[in-house]
Amino acid sequence: MPVPYTTGVHRLAPETYAYLQGSCAIGYNNAGLVCSGDEALLVDTMYTLDQTRRMLSAIAGALPTADIRFLVNTHHDGDHWWGNELVTGAEIVSSTEAARAMRHAGPDTTAQFLADPQLRVLLEHFDFSGITPTYPSTTFDGESELAVGTRTVRLIEVGPAHTTGDVIVHVPDERVVFAGDVLVFGGHGVIHSGPVDNCIRACDVILDLDVETVVPGHGPVGGRSEVVGVRDYFESLKAHATSTRERGMSALEAAREFDFGPFADLDHPERVILNIGAVYRELNGDGTPAGLDVLRQMMELEESWKSGSAPGPLRP
Numbered sequence: 001m002p003v004p005y006t007t008g009v010h011r012l013a014p015e016t017y018a019y020l021q022g023s024c025a026i027g028y029n030n031a032g033l034v035c036s037g038d039e040a041l042l043v044d045t046m047y048t049l050d051q052t053r054r055m056l057s058a059i060a061g062a063l064p065t066a067d068i069r070f071l072v073n074t075h076h077d078g079d080h081w082w083g084n085e086l087v088t089g090a091e092i093v094s095s096t097e098a099a100r101a102m103r104h105a106g107p108d109t110t111a112q113f114l115a116d117p118q119l120r121v122l123l124e125h126f127d128f129s130g131i132t133p134t135y136p137s138t139t140f141d142g143e144s145e146l147a148v149g150t151r152t153v154r155l156i157e158v159g160p161a162h163t164t165g166d167v168i169v170h171v172p173d174e175r176v177v178f179a180g181d182v183l184v185f186g187g188h189g190v191i192h193s194g195p196v197d198n199c200i201r202a203c204d205v206i207l208d209l210d211v212e213t214v215v216p217g218h219g220p221v222g223g224r225s226e227v228v229g230v231r232d233y234f235e236s237l238k239a240h241a242t243s244t245r246e247r248g249m250s251a252l253e254a255a256r257e258f259d260f261g262p263f264a265d266l267d268h269p270e271r272v273i274l275n276i277g278a279v280y281r282e283l284n285g286d287g288t289p290a291g292l293d294v295l296r297q298m299m300e301l302e303e304s305w306k307s308g309s310a311p312g313p314l315r316p
């Protein structure tokens with residue numbers, strides 16, 4: 001039965017749950033909860049303390065005896081770990097690389113956004129005050145397992161892909177996987193790190209698992225067919241960006257020429273410029289992350305599509 005895309009705790013399997021925020025806009029991520037008796041493992045916290053408090057209170061209401069023993073952060077983007085301090089007493093786990101990257105990705109990094117008159121609209125409705133960055137105490141490379149009550153939960157590092165240290169959380173006996181942001185359903189995902197081939201490979205790792213239910217980092221809960229859709233998206237993006245780069249086109253020109261046909265239903269088409277830029281940097285051998293100028297271009301692209309002043313995706 002499909003899981004409704006509404007804010008709150010949703011049961012996915014007998015003892016496995018998702019907490020959804022009902023939006024795939026920036027800063028509205030999904031979390032997960034894996035229980036075994038009274039012990040629980042939480043997958044990710046939220047962008048702000050308020051969002052995280054709402055999640056923890058929804059979990060306490062739905063599962064009053066759940067004792068969160070482990071907190072796994074899937075990657076270092078703030079909307080997946082800035083609420084960590086509120087999960088008191090839990091062992092916080094991430095990949096070694098994600099934990100390293102978190103040291104450079106605290107809430108102070110929003111200051112440059114909020115000071116920018118154009119970019120601030122992306123984040124100004126979030127309240128980042130009072131956050132104390134709270135880092136993982138346990139890290140691993142490659143794969144690891146955690147015992148939650150009598151249940152085994154597998155952690156599989158698939159980064160660098162969306163970010164440098166992405167991890168997916170697999171619950172084998174419940175046939176559920178929490179994918180973090182290597183998967184976004186219902187909207188365009190974002191390649192911050194790449195290479196794009198690793199984004200495709202992460203989809204293959206997930207498709208090789210015996211799972212029925214797939215929880216993306218953002219967007220509604222899905223299954224294997226949605227993973228295939230994300231894989232197709234990255235394949236198309238790679239082919240398109242490789243070709244437009246060979247023709248000497250800028251990322252902006254390439255974004256305007258992207259064939260949105262198969263992906264017309266995905267929200268946030270403007271993000272395609274970030275992903276084309278990521279493939280360009282990869283092909284250029286440029287290891288530096290995208291600058292704020294790319295975000296400004298993304299916003300201008302969205303505006304030009306909305307106003308109809310430039311060719312782009314047709315929305316129903």
Ligand SMILES: [Zn+2]
Pocket residue numbers: 075077162181217
């Ligand atoms: Zn992310």
